[in-house]
Amino acid sequence: MIRKAFKMYLNPRCAKTYEERHQKLWPEMKEVIRSHGGHNYSIFLDEDTNVLYGYVEVESEEKWQEIAKTPINKKWWDYMAPLMRVNADNSPVQDDLRNVFYLS
């Protein structure tokens, strides 16, 4: 299992809506995450900076990246785009973090 961590950037005053939408994450999105090998997925908010930190364990990087090509994920990006810093295709701007320590 690969442990991934990455940053995303929430717009000001969007924390409540972001959290509410994730609490009601579409069942089809949950299914896509699982069928693409994503496990133990958490997102944390840094309330000082509005930076979001994702942590997810994935079976393979390639399989995980395939999520981006699914219609349901594109629909989710469009839905979330007003709340976040996004790229031209509405995907969230995402910066990977480097693992420097692990203890099982």
Next chain:
Amino acid sequence: MIRKAFKMYLNPRCAKTYEERHQKLWPEMKEVIRSHGGHNYSIFLDEDTNVLYGYVEVESEEKWQEIAKTPINKKWWDYMAPLMRVNADNSPVQDDLRNVFYLS
């Protein structure tokens, strides 16, 4: 299991040393983490900002906090203090992040 995430602050030009020391983490420190209910512990470095992100699953918050009172952990703090932003007792300055999403 409680999923905790927190920020710590690395000093400039200390990434290599920080990582090397964690790769050689003292067996006594590993033992203390495990005996205080810590599991699946990762630390990630944000190379843009020198911020460290800890992610750890703990059995109880109280048990986890007890680590701070152990002599070996104090020794570890003293050893790591030159590399990090620390409090008066050499504990690393640590800011908790708020969980906003989880999918098993």
